[in-house]
Amino acid sequence: MIRSTLLASSVFLALSTPAFAQEEPGRLSLSATGEVQAAPDLAMVQSGVVSEGRTAAEALNANSRLMASVFSALDRAGIERQDVQTSNLQVNPVWSNYSSGESRRITGYQVTNMVTARVDDLDNLGGTIDALVSSGANNIQGVTFGLEDDSAARNEARRRAVAALRQTADLYATALGIELGGLIEFSESGGFSPQPRAMLARTESFDASTPVAAGQLTVSVTINGVYAIED
CATH class of the missing domain: 3.30.70.2970 (Protein of unknown function (DUF541), domain 2)
Known part of the structure; x- marks a missing residue:
């Protein structure tokens, strides 16, 4: 089961203005991370x-x-x-x-x-x-x-990362008073293999034997995008 709670995304900002602005527009570089929690199977x-x-x-x-x-x-x-x-x-x-x-x-x-x-x-x-x-x-x-198949959780993490990337780009554009053009570069820089998060572990016993808590796994995907800055 994938939890639908939207987790906070990490953001990296880099602004670049080329020496010859007439030849190439400025750029806004961002990174965002999407995370999804899933129950191990x-x-x-x-x-x-x-x-x-x-x-x-x-x-x-x-x-x-x-x-x-x-x-x-x-x-x-x-x-x-x-x-x-x-x-x-x-x-x-x-x-x-x-x-x-x-x-x-x-x-x-x-x-x-x-x-x-x-x-x-x-x-x-x-x-x-x-x-x-x-x-x-x-x-x-x-x-x-672990998860037998983490593809659904990983794809949801990608969607959240993309949404966070766009939301953050809009926020910076408004704050900086700039107008963004199209997305000119995009990449995925990997993520984390599912690992139990002890701080979120559910306290439950599977049976009358040795109690074991499965907790939740976090599937994480980080993406990088570069937007053009319009004149």
């Missing part, structure tokens, strides 16, 4: 297992057993295997603490195996996290919300 959960052992093989075997349980828990939660991807796999030595007169030595090994799972059913997000922990996952690094 998917989440990415990064979780996994950290295990230790006296040898690298021992630590890896222990980790593999627990990770098999993690994958089974994701299966039971209805997460397709194509929506699960290994995002981090490390085998690192564990060193002894430094002691005066003694050299540090390897006392064991630590294995970290992390996967990123896509959850399309946000009503089941809390239950999925609970299932991961119950299965042996001892490292939940975070939950990121």
